Amino acid sequence: MLGELMSITAALRRLSRRRTAEAVARPRLPEAQRELLFVVANQPGIGIAAAAQALDLAGNSVSTLVNQLVEAGLLHRDPDPADRRAARLTLTAKAHERIAAWRAARAALLGQALDRATPADQDAIANALPALKRVLEQVRRDVAEPPGRDA
Template sequence: MKMTDGSHSAEVVGELMSITAGLRRLSRRRTAEAVAVPPLPEAQRELLFVVANQPGIGIAAAASALDLAGNSVSTLVNQLVEAGLLQREPDPADRRAARLTLTDKARQRIAAWRAARAALLGQALDRADPEDRAAIAAALPALRRLLDQVRADVADPGRDG
């Protein structure tokens, strides 16, 4: 499954999607089992991680990061505020806008999720061949660039290249 000269193979694309979906699904399932907290819908979890990575983010920016409509993110925010996992504070620069921050309860939950996920994947990586570990590490920058390219293409579908 080798690709060169900008060509892509349906087989490579399919395998990449299968692998990333499988890792995500297993990680999510095993993390939920390892962490003794009530489960959250995936969209709520994703929003919590966005806020954890960008404290003080606004709803519009969170919607963009999640590739969701603003009203959908507003609904998620309301649910997470009600659950005691998110705080919505007025933006000092624009009182009509809100800034999102995690509660202590959410920070603890995210720390537990991250620890469980790191343990699961870390153990698997520890058992992998050194060559495979090196190849996975070497592929990370290219995978990050691929994600950035897909995000850019989705944001501006008419752009060239």
């Protein structure tokens, strides 16, 4: 079951990522940059540390991505009013346009396939989502505090 789950989710993600990138403006962005833009789109004003946690990346890796996206005109990095040493991230208008294009392309690709699925398959997928989310959260907790490690 584990191998099949990983294979199917990886294939869906890879196919979706490839086809969506083809439908969106050039130049193509690396996957890590796209993922960061989606995190910021979903949580405007997020800080770098929280973005790193959401992406399961090191803070310095996200700082590098932020610098690249600021330079590309896709991200604003503003000082946090509560802590001038910290930054708050928001999308530029250009990034909002790209995100909308990615979402439309992804919805066209995967949404159409889901719409053609049988009602039973649609229900099974919808019913599996909460369990998959719980598994993801458990893996995140295990990575943060591996089982069997004395606290």
